[in-house]
Amino acid sequence: MKGIKRLAQDLNISIGTVSRALNGKSDVSQETRARVMEAAAAMGYVPNQAGRSLRKGNTNAIGFIYEGEVGTTGHGDTFFLGVFSGVQDVLSRHHLDLVVLPCPRDDDPTEHVRRIMARRMVDGLIVSATRRKDSRIELLNRAGIPFVALGRSSTPGTYPWLDLDFAGVAGQATDRMVAAGHRRIAVAVPSNDVNLGFVYLEGYKQALARHGIAFDPELVLRVASSEEGGYQAGHELLSMDNRPTAVLLIYELMAIGLYRRLNEAGVRPGRDVAVVGFRESSLSRFLSPTLTSYRISLRSVGVMLAEALLASMPDYAEHYPMGLVHRVLPLELVEGESDTTFVSAAGRRERDP
Amino acid sequence: MKGIKRLAQDLNISIGTVSRALNGKSDVSQETRARVMEAAAAMGYVPNQAGRSLRKGNTNAIGFIYEGEVGTTGHGDTFFLGVFSGVQDVLSRHHLDLVVLPCPRDDDPTEHVRRIMARRMVDGLIVSATRRKDSRIELLNRAGIPFVALGRSSTPGTYPWLDLDFAGVAGQATDRMVAAGHRRIAVAVPSNDVNLGFVYLEGYKQALARHGIAFDPELVLRVASSEEGGYQAGHELLSMDNRPTAVLLIYELMAIGLYRRLNEAGVRPGRDVAVVGFRESSLSRFLSPTLTSYRISLRSVGVMLAEALLASMPDYAEHYPMGLVHRVLPLELVEGESDTTFVSAAGRRERDP
8 A cells, every 4th residue: 555545544534634635725734734744755655746637637737938038038047047946935835846838939939838738737827028918818818727927918817917117127227317417318128029128118208207308219229138239239329429328228138248339439338328237136246337236036026926826726825815916026226336427417427426 | 529539530540540640659651640740730639638648658748957056057047048949849849848847946956856756747857967976867767767967977877968078178278278378277167066067177187287287276266157156266366376377267157257356456358367268158259358168059959968868768769769878069169359368488478469
């Protein structure tokens, strides 16, 4: 005799209770669950996933749809690694596994999701790299598959989402530049239709309006979210007749290419042009000049994503009585050396005292 | 009537043949397979994965064990994204899905693999971040689970592996530095027991021996595989009495921190200290100075990994008659601006003509 039957006998409780305890059901007391888990761990018991999947109609796996191209996510991969770790912290409470499902580069993202659904690989999904109009969201909505979106979308539906405060960061960065005397502030955003580009740009525009500065479309640099995109942004910046004195970057890797292009032209970032990045990382701390940017705990983003998803799944909802989560997560300024210049009213650049 | 039965009727071939064609079996002709695939796609048929898994005893998924910390893999995440894409190219031929299984940061890597096996989540595994002595490999060997290792290990067993030519790159880079006149060449390697660190260091030592240069343990900088590790390497370099004139970096992100630390001290990388990185990437192309490093196609690494794995799996072996793959992949030099200095016999530094 082995597995669940032996556990039940050893613990002198019913097979049904053991099963519900192992599956994280809420009608089992914390104490019983702890006893079962401990005994299961001691005897090295792990449920047969494939068998359980058919019997219960679920897989005990949560999928994370991941697109490789930074251009579509706006985030580097260290971003996702931090997020995965937080997601796993929550899933492990319920013996759920995280499986990351990278969308092949030449695959259609919607077909990728359709295949995952058809193959019944997971019980719920975390969808990243949301588009402004996202047919994956439509598809999941229609099919009634539980999911949470990392990144807002204008595609309607009653699904949970979380997002980083792209508008808030763009607004704060613009305020900061204006306070330092800058009036011509460029902004580098992705050239594709990833929604965070729209949100970031909107935050920038609204901040300009607050300060009575007219929006100049010439100052919007649409480039790839990469080192190369940053180089391109630097190039466009340098070729303008009335060169901007500051530039906001939506993605930190852009700073590497931007710094290079400016240095090639003898223009020093942080002294001749103020630069502000988006997410603070070890990259921003070790560039020269260090990059002023905004900090967020990636692990906590992952924890919140997983909790928002489980809150929307009938089997787990009562552990997470938070309803339908729509949440914009704030980021905290980390001052670097990249924007210590200020521009006087006369337009003359001076070193910050 | 739907699914496989309808396909068989529409195409007027047996259900068994349709099934074998859908499962990528080799006893079905290319022509028949193409007809079945086309018809299946036209009617939107996708096999029920959970059902098929129990009947066939497999999952049609291949797992990629992925550790988040660059320190344990020696690679950034853009590395893995490129590799995933090549793996998927091969798996899609057989309607196999790639599921990436990130090892939680605070989880024991061996327990992680044990759990994946117990849950029968995948038919085969790609294991990365191999340790010099790797108990995951022991475990998989004992259990008879098909797997391929990305990175050699000294753990014995008859399993396929692929590796990047860390020894070859370290040797070539050392040769290059010696040819440019350098005699005191430092090397930055990971501070943990990831096997690629040993292999890289061995290549460096052998090259020194070829040139009759004594190995000096002081020149081995054991640091984290990160920007911060590079900064630390720069710091150690600057504090040496007889400062090295060249440094080899096992990981390209280290260059960011190294450049910063050198610049802080008024020591210019590429002019005062020659620097060579490992893998060429958009990072190395946009740093100032651009980083001399070595190129490899990540997609082709992924293709080879998947093929080596399938060659070891009874269901697919006949498509890949390559036997047990043990292969070290070469990389190609991409010259940057970071090592254009040469040192004359007298030890005086001059600009390369």
